Amino acid sequence: MFWLAPFLLFQLQQPLDIPAANPHTTAADIEQGRRLYMGRCAGCHGPTGDGGKGANLASPTLSRAAEDRALYRIIRYGIPDTEMPGSLMDSLELWQTAAFVRSLGRVAVTPVTGNAANGAQIFRTKGACLGCHAMGAEGGRTGPPLAGIGGRRSATHLRAKIENPAADVPHTFRLVTLTTKAGKTLRGIRLNEDTFSIQLRDFSGNPHSVWKDEIAQFSSEKKTNMPAYKGRLTEAELNDLVAYLANEKGAQ
Ligand code: HEC
Ligand code: HEC
Known part of the structure; x- marks a missing residue:
């Protein structure tokens, strides 16, 4: 046995x-x-x-x-x-x-009340979100791509992020400033980091990869360069934007 x-x-x-x-x-x-x-x-x-x-x-x-x-x-x-x-x-x-x-899933949750089609317009026009975020093939790369975001994040999180992004800033995408031993200063958004090197994108959109042993000074701020939209957009516009993003489930 x-x-x-x-x-x-x-x-x-x-x-x-x-x-x-x-x-x-x-x-x-x-x-x-x-x-x-x-x-x-x-x-x-x-x-x-x-x-x-x-x-x-x-x-x-x-x-x-x-x-x-x-x-x-x-x-x-x-x-x-x-x-x-x-x-x-x-x-x-x-x-x-x-x-x-x-x-x-069986209890009622706060429904997403906005108009997603309006939200898609605000995303592209008044919100100017595409300046920093990719949605599919279009858009910038300063912030994380937002295709499929509705499947990854709850409507509550999306709303909080848009209203006041500084409240919860992830480790990646922080603002970093570094000076190399050769005296060159770089400032931008951290894209990635491993034991030996760090990758960042400067504000002109150029990517840089720097060996850590070539860095003389380094600082990382718990700051985001995403603007806060509370006040810039009306309540109705915020609702529409959240409805648009929450429905963006992407093809995964
Ligand atoms: C000036 C650049 C910039 C603009 C404009 C901008 N964002 Fe962002 N956004 C960022 C950066 C950088 C991050 C990543 C750091 C963070 O989370 O704060 C981010 C993060 C986010 C996240 C979190 C993503 C996640 O995975 O949780 C959402 C959602 C978002 N942005 C939505 C928007 C929407 C909607 C707009 C337009 C109303 C917008 N952003 C405009 C730069 C920007
Ligand atoms: C550190 C944060 C974190 C913790 C802790 C966590 N999750 Fe998640 N979970 C996520 C994220 C982010 C996703 C979405 C992943 C994606 O698809 O991009 C997710 C996705 C899921 C999904 C898939 C949802 C779907 O639509 O199919 C389930 C189910 C889930 N989590 C259950 C749980 C349970 C149960 C626990 C606790 C035992 C847990 N999670 C703990 C962050 C977390």
Whole structure:
């Protein structure tokens, strides 16, 4: 019988056969899932699933997790190349969290009230967002591309970002200033960084890559060069813009 033990242990850690439908969906499971969610997920997805910088989970259908099995895998392994991390819970906890996530989609959430078609106009005209952001093939590259943003960020996060961008500035895209040992000063937006080099784009739009051992002075500011639009756009225009971006699910 001893030979069975390692096999069983392996099975416990890594169910080879993930059931297609969630086997743990009682009220007690959902309650336990709520606790796990508040500790591990609410920071990004918001306590009601629609308020964070993570994707909107308060929706009857999830684009990447239509089926329970897919939802389980996303919670377990995360989504590669995004901020969505994997998590080390056991399979019961994973299912309970999944059950709670599904329950979020059943409660009514603040609807996005704006007019998306108007929002698309504001994006291109009064808002001048294309000056810094790419949307598909058009637009600038000072800020992150916004194609598919509605699938990645909740309407609440989009609204907060547009009204007051300085409140939450990500690590990439910060303003950096550096002086090389040769005496050249560069100022721009951090695009990327690894152990040996840093890449930035200056305000004329030119990309630069600098070896770290050639840098004499370096500073990074928790600042964004995105302007705050609260006050510059009317409430109605802000609603329209959020409706436009929230519907921009992209082709992923
Ligand atoms: C550090 C922030 C962060 C944390 C913590 C986090 N997520 Fe996410 N999550 C994201 C982001 C960002 C996305 C969108 C990824 C993308 O598609 O670009 C996402 C996507 C998802 C999706 C896919 C949504 C869809 O529309 O298909 C699910 C489901 C999900 N998260 C559930 C969870 C659960 C459950 C937890 C807690 C165990 C969690 N997330 C923790 C940031 C986070
Ligand atoms: C002068 C350049 C500039 C303009 C104009 C600008 N942005 Fe930005 N935007 C940025 C930069 C840089 C970032 C990344 C740093 C940050 O998050 O603040 C950013 C970030 C964002 C994000 C967050 C993206 C994410 O992944 O969470 C959204 C949403 C956004 N901008 C929307 C807009 C909209 C809508 C407009 C027009 C009303 C606009 N921006 C105008 C520079 C700009």
